Amino acid sequence: MADKTKIEWADATVNYVNGCxxxxxGCKHCYAMKQAHRFPVRQGLTEKTAGGMVWTGEVRENPKALDQVLRWQKPRAIFWNAHGDLFHESVPGQWIDxxxxxxxxxxxxRHMVLTKRSERMREYFSGYLVERIDCEIDAIIAEHVDPLHRRSDDLRAIAPDLDETWPLPNVWLGVSVEDQRRADERIPDLLATPAAxxxxxxxPLLGPVDLLNYFDPTGACCGGEPEYRCDVCPSDAPWRYSEPSSDGQWAFDPQINWVIAGGESGPNARPMHPDWTRSLRDQCASAGVAFTFKQWGEWLPWEPGCPPEWESQNGRREDHHALLPVDIDADPKWDDGLWAIPEFEHFAFQRVGxxxxGRLLDGIQHDAVPTP
Incomplete structure (x- = not known):
């Protein structure tokens, strides 16, 4: 766990669940998987293969992480389990409770939980959660008599009545989607899961992703009527539209509140085409959804500007005769970007780290975060 983090949208990371x-x-070049063997709490959770260190599937809890969170009195935006997945199939239900x-x-x-196991998350929330979590709250209070330098009855006083306060207003739930297939697999589960x-x-964004079926403010997804559902919307998801306003129009109530986009980093990172990220930015803008652009990652995109100049996404301009290597295909620091044509604009990618x-998208830094 770390009380500070380089993650732009969090103040701290807490790794209660370790291993995956x-x-x-999107898991192929997971930084946590490649680095796990360096940390005592995660040693033995990966094994060496021809392709490098790979998760074994074993998971391990770190109870000290829970103790630390109970002791933090200053408000923090906490990203949970960056080195694991709370809803991994090997994680016991009691750990989640x-x-x-x-x-x-x-x-x-503010607690932020991100998973690739959206189906298990959805199933977990369909059980008798309130009773189980209440039992764990009682156990924590009994075991940690003075975790916040106060009496246990004071701690009980701040515990919410889960029958009245559910879902927890300070818990944000998310899913990782690296391409359209994973978006279509995981987002319906997220929509069917209660969350503030x-x-x-x-x-890492590995291809274009169309989210308009999930938060199109024009009503293209559900036909603009709350009584009608398209095939994308799960049958037990919350209604996507609120009551009609005075003019008789149905007001859109987006069920996805925030999108974070970013490229891959590390020695084997794959380039991210700017058009993929621009599309997500524009979709979020049209739907009133908060958008954060985290990073380009390892590869800096360059596009043709006023001839003979090329312009980069970090604001540089260079004469392409001096910029591009004579044999771009043979240079490990360059990717010609021809794989994206003709579907997307031509960009060349330079490996710069x-x-x-940087993290500018068309010259702008995007750091929007939803307001609960």
Missing amino acids: SVLSP QQFAVMALTPQH IRFISAE KKAA
Whole structure:
């Protein structure tokens, strides 16, 4: 756990659940998987293969992480389990209950939970959650007599009545979607899961993703009528439209509140085409959904500007005769970007590293966060 983090949209990271397994293309170059063997709490959770270190599928809890969160009194935006997945198939249900109990007991924090196992998350929320979490709250209070330098009855006083306060207003739930297939698999589960805020992490973004079926303000998804559902909307998802206004029009109530997009970093990172990210930015703008652009990652995109100049996404301009290598295909620091044509604009990609590539999208830094 870290009380500070370089993640732009969080103040701290807490790794209560450690360990995972490769599930989809976005996992291929997982930084947590490659670095796990360096940390005592995660040693033995990966194994060396011809392709590098790979998760074994074993998971491990770190109870000290829960204790730390209970002791933090200053409000923080906490990203949970960056080195694991709370809803991994090997995680016991009681671990999930315990984390939710701690989140319930710390209303001063914003808790953000991200998963690739959307189906298990949806199933978890369909059970008898309130009773189980209440039991864990009682156990925490009994075991941690003075976790916040106060009496246990004071801690009980801040515990919410889960029958009245559900879903927890300070818990945000999200799913990772690296491409359209994963979006269509996971977002319906997210929509069917009760949450104060729902978000999508499109990182690493490996292809174009169309979200308009999930939050189109024109009503293209559900025909603009609350009585009608398209095939995309899960049958048990909340209504997508609120009551009609005075002019008789149905007001759109987006069920996805936040989209985070970013490219891949690390030695084997794959380039992210700017048009994929621009599309997400524009979709969010049209639907009134908060948009955060986290990073370009390892590869900096360059596009033709006023001849003979090329312009980069971090604001540089260069004469392309001096910029581009004579044999771009043979240069490991360049990708010609021809794989994106003709569907997308032509960009060339230069390997410069995450810091140098920056996080400006068409000259603008996007850091919007939803208001609960």
